[in-house]
Amino acid sequence: MxxxxxxxxxxxxxxxxxxxxxxxxxxxxxxxxxxxxxxxxxxxxxxxxxxxxxxxxxxxxxxxxxxxxxxxxxxxxxxxxxxxxxxxxxxxxxxxxxxxxxxxxxxxxxxxxxxxxxxxxxxxxxxxxxxxxxxxxxxxxxxxxxxxxxxxxxxxxxxxxxxxxxxxxxxxxxxxxxxxxxxxxxxxxxxxxxxxxxxxxxxxxxxxxxxxxxxxxxxxxxxxxxxxxxxxxxxxxxxxxxxxxxxxxxIKKGVNKDWGINPPGNNIVQLRMVQLISSDGETKENFDVNESVGIQMNYEVLQNGHILWLGHNIYNQEGLNIFDTHNVDSPYYNQPSEKGCYSAIAWIPANFLNTGSYFVSTAIFNHAQKIVHLHERDVLFFTVNEVFEGVTARGMSPGDFPGIIRPILKWETVKLK
Amino acid sequence: MEKFITHIQPPKGFSLGLKELWQYRELFYFFTWRDIKVKYKQTYLGILWALLQPLGMMVIFTFLFSKTWKIDTTPIQYPIFVLGGLILWNLFSVSVSHAGESMIRNANIINKIYFPRLIIPCSSILVALFDFLMGLLIFIVFFLIYKQPVSWTAILYVPAAVLLTLIAAFGTGTFFAALNVKYRDFRYTIPFLLQFLFFASQVIYPLQVVQQSWLKYVLAVNPVNAAIELFRYPFSFSPVDMSIIAIGVTSTMIISLIGLYYFRKTEAYFADLA
Incomplete structure (x- = not known):
């Protein structure tokens, strides 16, 4: 036939x-x-x-x-x-x-x-x-x-x-x-x-x-x-x-990417490894919606004295850039780096992303000096899944829970009369 | 299963696609049914709107042209004269303006489902025909009240007038619908064009009042004039001006062919544009 x-x-x-x-x-x-x-x-x-x-x-x-x-x-x-x-x-x-x-x-x-x-x-x-x-x-x-x-x-x-x-x-x-x-x-x-x-x-x-x-x-x-x-x-x-x-x-790789002998970067800094971890340090790619997602990057600084900014871009499954994050609250931010190996973990809080699939791009750069040492696109991939136990932003409501993100906000309610 | 073989290829040539239209007749019915239903569900007065508009215009025009300017329309009494013209004009203008906007209005469906696109403007025209039939009932009531004499030939001439209007509205409507998809600011010219055509139609005056014969023939290119001429003939008992009918029928055919050809030629790309 x-x-x-x-x-x-x-x-x-x-x-x-x-x-x-x-x-x-x-x-x-x-x-x-x-x-x-x-x-x-x-x-x-x-x-x-x-x-x-x-x-x-x-x-x-x-x-x-x-x-x-x-x-x-x-x-x-x-x-x-x-x-x-x-x-x-x-x-x-x-x-x-x-x-x-x-x-x-x-x-x-x-x-x-x-x-x-x-x-x-x-x-x-x-x-x-x-x-x-x-x-x-x-x-x-x-x-x-x-x-x-x-x-x-x-x-x-x-x-x-x-x-x-x-x-x-x-x-x-x-x-x-x-x-x-x-x-x-x-x-x-x-x-x-x-x-x-x-x-x-x-x-x-x-x-x-x-x-x-x-x-x-x-x-x-x-x-x-x-x-x-x-x-x-x-x-x-x-x-x-x-x-x-x-x-x-x-997507190159899902949960963990180790470049081994051919790392991206230049003679100032090189990216060694990126991976996704849960709050108890376990490497994984499927997260519950009420779980925090850790994005870990290991990098090696090869020259003293350069000011390095670290960042990730987070994209959802439609390719929309949900947010970017830079290491602004780190003591190393905007400071000249010493030679050596470093590890930086960025934590996406629990109950922040909506359910779905996400891509992570990673960069080491200095926007003030307009230098991009490396920018690796779509190095990590993870999913955020619905849970029916525990605290979520959905609360008691059934059905589709719309929105690009799904944070639990602080609600202050007082009785006026 | 062999019945449903479809060959998908880059578009070429031209065909009417009548066979396919027939296959999709139920969708045609549902689109028309939806538009009629929604139109009258959304308004408080519902079907009365289809009647109040021509009646209001009839009162205004009767006051202006029969009482003030005294246009002679004997043997037809002016209210009957103008109401007949108005309902036929409304059939044309509502068809054209709705069909013209129909592709844009249904863009969300066109982008997602395949069906012969011609269904959309055609169902807009059928909705206008529904309004016209309501208007025709009112016309019959008034013509009984005014005891307007009529010849039995109305049974032939009224449907002929309606058919001519529908064909003209179809040609113009499909042409405008396709132009509207391609050129988004075209829609703003439609009300102006219709306004112009209204005054070039023998709705509020008989074409006989036009003195210059060349101007009469120019006006006859407007298909609505031929349709109204046919419509009024059984009430006037005066001979039909055959030249007006001939010119009107010819221009209707030309308009329809242009409209249909342009629509069929561009419809394959509507989903890319809409």
Whole structure:
């Protein structure tokens, strides 16, 4: 049997215009005047989001797509789901495609839950008879029966998400594409969704393409994974193998990095080793949300008298720079260093980061002198996980706990009357 | 399973994509249903809005042009004359302005799901048609109150007028919708263009009052004039000015072809732009 998806030499090129992708009529009109006057045309930069992708996917396979931001993961799904056309190559899709690039697409706050099921279902490609048949199952799975006939604007965001995922989980296309759906929602619901997805792909022979930054989900759900890097397919294999290549090559290393004989740096200072440690000194990469994360760097100063600043950049899984930290409260800060080996640990407090995956970049520099002795990107990788025991910023509240960070703040409440 | 084979390739050539539109007819229905439902759920007066607007305009124009400036529209009484023109004009202008903005309004769906994009402006036009049918009911009530005589040919001419308006609105609306995606400041010109077209339409005056025949023919390029001419014929009993109809139908066809062609040519890239 021929593969359900055949991708041949697929590529997608975008034009990078200096400002926005769309134009203003004003600019076109004024621009054409300018072009008459001047012959030098503004150069638009071309950029390949995807290049030379060849891939066969058999029916029933669950493919995880891994890669850093901008590697082309979403572009690939968008081409297969026909949202955007490719620039080169072709793809043959032998089956209906259900795309779930974001749950709840087309949800309207003024319509009731039930009405939104019909609307969203038909947008996702379900026929009305199929929705009729599945309605009870959809409502049941979502767990929002009581509110199903009230307008969606009265639903909490968690309830909207449950409803949306529930519709999506009952899609019956041969190929289902999912992009980052499970990044939100509470743990219980995520487990339910994972179970459902495993069930549909195993019993229904459904083919699933799954894009996520959450490597645990990829390993749990998929039977194959592909790794994209700068728009090219660099590896295809078992999730375990591809995930570890991703961690090794793209992120270089996870929990500990020891450079041995080839350390980054110069003849003034060299970085010997970085690692992640818990408060009891154990090297690890999976931290609980109510645990402090220690980033340790060992470095060797080779010349006396230089003023060295130490710093880390912390990025979340979307590539957002959450914060930078410098060793400002250390006695060595802004002092001339003596030759020798040093170890510095930066502690990210417990109950500060939200759950998710994080990357650490490390630098030794002096901003005042505009010198960067070394700046190693993505040297460490760790995850922060939900816990249900102990004190967390979530307190008693169930469901998705939004926000980039999740600190416990000091609340001063007094009774006034 | 063989039924669902899709070939994905860089876009080339031009096709109407009618077969695909038919496959997605249920989505078309749901979009239209959503827009009608939401429109009338959000307003306190609901469906009354569709009726109050033309009625209010009718009162104002009757006062101005029938009582003050005494425009002669015999044998049609002026309130009936202007109400008929207004509901047909509203069908055109609401269709065009809603269809024109529809792609931007639905950008979040366009960015995430594939479906024939033509569904979106078309469903905007159907929502306007729904308003028009409400308006037509009011028109019938008024025409009974005023005991306006009418020929039985209305059964043919009124639907023909509506069809012509819809086709013209479709062409203009899809063209504007595509332009709006590409040039974000185009939307600001739409109200101005419609305002201009309103005064170039025989809504508040009959085209016969225009003295210069060349100007009459220029105005006939505006498709709404031909549609209103057809609409009023069964009430006026005077012969239809065939040249106006011919010019209007021709320009409607040209506008629709341009609009549809431009829309189909650019739609593949809407998700990259929106």
């Amino acid at each position: 021929s593969p359900i998806i055949e991708i041949r030499n697929l590529g997608k090129q975008y034009k990078l215009t200096p400002s926005q992708p769309y134009m203003a009529l004003r600019d076109v009109i004024s621009g054409s005047f300018r072009n008459i006057l001047r012959t030098d045309k503004k150069q638009t930069e071309l950029f390949w989001a995807l290049q030379a992708i060849n891939l066969d996917i058999e029916q029933g396979e669950r493919i995880g797509i891994i890669g850093r931001n901008g590697a082309g993961k979403s572009t690939l799904l968008k081409i297969i789901s026909r949202i955007t056309p490719p620039t080169t190559g072709s793809a043959i899709i032998r089956g209906r495609v259900g795309s779930l690039l974001e749950v709840g697409t087309g949800f309207h706050p003024e319509l009731t839950g039930r009405e939104n099921i019909y609307l969203n279902g038909s947008i996702l490609g379900l026929k009305k008879v199929e929705i009729n048949r599945q309605l009870d199952a959809i409502v049941d799975f979502s767990g929002v029966e009581k509110f199903i006939d009230s307008p969606l604007k009265h639903f909490s965001s968690g309830m909207q998400l449950r409803l949306a995922f529930s519709v999506a989980a009952h899609l019956e296309p041969e190929i289902l594409m999912i992009d980052e759906v499970l990044a939100v929602g509470d743990i219980e619901f995520q487990k339910k969704c994972l179970g459902k997805m495993e069930e549909v792909s195993k019993t229904g022979g459904r083919t699933i393409l799954f894009v996520s930054h959450n490597l645990n989900f990829i390993s749990a759900l998929c039977n194959k994974a592909i790794l994209l890097k700068d728009g090219r397919l660099v590896n295809l294999g078992s999730p375990k193998e591809v995930v570890s290549e991703y961690l090794n090559s793209v």
